Amino acid sequence: MAQHRCVTLVPLFNHLAEAEQEKINQLVTHQKFAKGEQIITPEQDPRLVIVARGQLKLYQLSADGKEQLLRVAEPGDYEGENALFGARNANLFGEALQSTEVCLLQHRDFQQLLLAYPQLSLKLLAINAEKMAGLEAQQRFFRMEKIEERLATYLLDLAKAAESDHVTLPMKMKELATFLGTTPETLSRKFKLLETAGWITRHGKHVTLVDKTELEEI
């Protein structure tokens, strides 16, 4: 299988020596999921899930059964390390957004790896710090009252990251909607609102920020 890339692909592991990567590779199992399949459910035994190819949508369900999108894990990202430290999220789900391949690592194995390679712990800590920053960034969306306010700051964030006023949306409208805590319908209207106001122009997923100062005003 050409899947030994899995370990070498991931930032968490790829700084290790080749021999060490090989050892890890033997502990890892590969699995392919079709679009829409559940990769992570709360009731399954804890394991570290590493995305090798495709996209893994991570979300949790609120009390009224609505899903709240946390993030979309791309190749190289992972999820499930929290349970290793006893913090098991009781309603965390992970669904394959498209046909995606993942690497699975049992928690006892992962635990032993951390003991054997102390550098891994440091790397894990560093990567998790970034994850936290991402979640905090999303939290601030929900403190905003109006949806167009969320959308505007989201677009400004994208433009900042891309260092350009022309950005392409990294996810489908449906996902962006739940990411911003709204529905596709409302999102569509807010896009049109910003368009007709002249702050942005848009062709499909390609958005150009025309008047950034006005967007910041919102």
Place this chain on the structure above:
DNA sequence: ACATTAAAAAGCA
């Protein structure tokens, strides 16, 4: 101000 529901329109394989 938004969500929900339904249905039309637009995209895409």
Place this chain on the structure above:
DNA sequence: TGCTTTTTAATGT
């Protein structure tokens, strides 16, 4: 073409 995604419109909270 046939299915999925996005937009539009009507109605509800």
